Amino acid sequence: MNAFHPSTQWPLSKLVAVALLGGAVFTTTLGLPAIAHAESEHVELLNVSYDPTREFYREYNELFADHWQQARGQTVSVRQSHGGSGSQGRAVVDGIDADVVTLALAYDIDALHDRAELIPADWQSRLPYNSSPYTSTIVLLVRDGNPKNIQGWEDLARDDVDVITPNPKTSGGARWNFLALWGYGLEQFDGDEQQTFDFVQQVFENVPVLDSGARGATNTFVQRRLGDVLLAWENEAILSVEQLGKGDFEIVVPEQSILAEPPVAVVDANVDRKGTREAAEAYLEYLYSEEAQQLAAKHYYRPRSEDVLAEHIDAFPSLELFTIDDVFGGWQSAQARFFNDGGVFDEILEAINAQ
Amino acid sequence: MSITLAKRRVIPGFGLTMGFTLLYMGLVFLIPVGAFLLYTTTMSWETFWSAITQRQVVASYKLSFGGSLIAATINLVFGALVAWVLVRYRFPGRRVVDALVDLPFALPTAVAGIALVTLYASTGWVGQYLEIFGIRVAYTQLGVVVALTYIGLPFVVRTVQPVLEDLEAEWEEASASLGAGRLTTLRRVIFPALLPALLTGYALAFARALGEYGSVVFISGNLPFRTEITPLLIVSKAEQYDYHGAAAIGTVMLLAAFSMLLVINGLQWWAGRRHA
Numbered sequence: 001m002n003a004f005h006p007s008t009q010w011p012l013s014k015l016v017a018v019a020l021l022g023g024a025v026f027t028t029t030l031g032l033p034a035i036a037h038a039e040s041e042h043v044e045l046l047n048v049s050y051d052p053t054r055e056f057y058r059e060y061n062e063l064f065a066d067h068w069q070q071a072r073g074q075t076v077s078v079r080q081s082h083g084g085s086g087s088q089g090r091a092v093v094d095g096i097d098a099d100v101v102t103l104a105l106a107y108d109i110d111a112l113h114d115r116a117e118l119i120p121a122d123w124q125s126r127l128p129y130n131s132s133p134y135t136s137t138i139v140l141l142v143r144d145g146n147p148k149n150i151q152g153w154e155d156l157a158r159d160d161v162d163v164i165t166p167n168p169k170t171s172g173g174a175r176w177n178f179l180a181l182w183g184y185g186l187e188q189f190d191g192d193e194q195q196t197f198d199f200v201q202q203v204f205e206n207v208p209v210l211d212s213g214a215r216g217a218t219n220t221f222v223q224r225r226l227g228d229v230l231l232a233w234e235n236e237a238i239l240s241v242e243q244l245g246k247g248d249f250e251i252v253v254p255e256q257s258i259l260a261e262p263p264v265a266v267v268d269a270n271v272d273r274k275g276t277r278e279a280a281e282a283y284l285e286y287l288y289s290e291e292a293q294q295l296a297a298k299h300y301y302r303p304r305s306e307d308v309l310a311e312h313i314d315a316f317p318s319l320e321l322f323t324i325d326d327v328f329g330g331w332q333s334a335q336a337r338f339f340n341d342g343g344v345f346d347e348i349l350e351a352i353n354a355q
Numbered sequence: 356m357s358i359t360l361a362k363r364r365v366i367p368g369f370g371l372t373m374g375f376t377l378l379y380m381g382l383v384f385l386i387p388v389g390a391f392l393l394y395t396t397t398m399s400w401e402t403f404w405s406a407i408t409q410r411q412v413v414a415s416y417k418l419s420f421g422g423s424l425i426a427a428t429i430n431l432v433f434g435a436l437v438a439w440v441l442v443r444y445r446f447p448g449r450r451v452v453d454a455l456v457d458l459p460f461a462l463p464t465a466v467a468g469i470a471l472v473t474l475y476a477s478t479g480w481v482g483q484y485l486e487i488f489g490i491r492v493a494y495t496q497l498g499v500v501v502a503l504t505y506i507g508l509p510f511v512v513r514t515v516q517p518v519l520e521d522l523e524a525e526w527e528e529a530s531a532s533l534g535a536g537r538l539t540t541l542r543r544v545i546f547p548a549l550l551p552a553l554l555t556g557y558a559l560a561f562a563r564a565l566g567e568y569g570s571v572v573f574i575s576g577n578l579p580f581r582t583e584i585t586p587l588l589i590v591s592k593a594e595q596y597d598y599h600g601a602a603a604i605g606t607v608m609l610l611a612a613f614s615m616l617l618v619i620n621g622l623q624w625w626a627g628r629r630h631a
Contacts, residue, residue, distance in 0.1 A: 084594070086594050170594050170595075209576035209577065209578070210576065210577045225476075226476065346411070350410065352580075353410070353414075
């Protein structure tokens, strides 16, 4: 209950959230008891992140703790919270005491400014590379031997192919998937919106299940053996190949895809109240260090550092990457056009249903 | 009025217990539901109406209410059967079966959902054989009904069981000795006695199914217009910060469920009077 402060801001929306989500909200907040205020010798941080970063941040937290111990003589312990990027962002807006957020897309962090004034509007320019210390892209994961012979985005529209992707309404990863698909369509059809719409609609006709998050979709594909191809974060795809089922899957890298930039931010309102700003800022800045970049590469995120990327070039095949800013004019406009109620994604669902 | 009431009570403590009841109900039920209904009233009628009549939302009502009705009906028939077997027959393992009936109460619904989808997916133990006959359960509307049936099972059994235990076998013997056949006994003696309990169990199973979320999202596939239940839609609206839309749909669910329960309770009252 400590994460709620009913007297300050958003009391009504909180009440409603409680009324609507009841148990769900309670379990989330109860699982994350209030963090003690920073002491001179010990500091605790809460990192609210999205689904596929579990393994990376578990190791990074130890790395940072060592670094901070040496640099400041202060012990630091970092708590982690993972879930769908959108719901994690909403939980912070609704009052979870996050010191830093490391989410799947800038739109979910924008909400911290737009809905609760927890961070300034220009948060994304505070750290290098759009506040994204590592990047990823969207690739295709297929079954061993590629039985359906899937070579690129165009094959996803074939009638005999079942495609697994989560719901863009609830999953950050799924929004990257959708935009990668749309970007390919625009390129393929020389910017013809109607043809692109039809193409994306054909792909979504092949989707038998819409999980709410990226991990759920990976499980559907890997554990339930449903579908012929999974649209996945590159790091999730490599993880599936390396760890979940060696020899069961193959990665197909399309000729072009979207540059996914999962950003990070310090939650100003929370760190100032708790007195953890110094450690929280250092926690994010250290993500750009050589050691952290190596760790990111180890967990299959594409490092920003050219040198580190060059070392791991075998793991990250080069492909043509387009950015959301270039093709869609940034997250705010992409969200409004494609994913809000009545947007393009809803139109596609309507069109599929009308058949 | 409280004074006159209090005067007539033999057992003391009415004021205290009533006060506690109101406080308790207020904290855990009335305030959350009240706040939520109040929030709905901040919307204009047009916003409310367009939120609850989107085609995707209407499709989800059909699945949620239809699926819950089917699941409650299945539970009505088979729950009564299970209660009958447990009360009227003695067999080895009866107590184990009796305890198993309560399992859907205790098992986290997510566990139930994952277990069901593991069984019924086309690679699962049961699913692979159903697939031969062209029956698909996981990721279809049938899967939603299976999950709702599972979580509703205990309600009919547990409401019918005590009534059946009180219903002495002598009644049936008396009925038979007066010349009634087995069907007549069932129709004229046993069924009317059980009807109120059956209806209560039905109402509870229905209400439980309507609000179920955890197990269904794993087995349904969550496809808009096809396998998306209303509670999931509410969660997904809330996740997009569309609290208005979520509250509007929640209000519809609340009112519809309340009126259906009212009708079932009315039926039950009528059946109870008729039997008496």
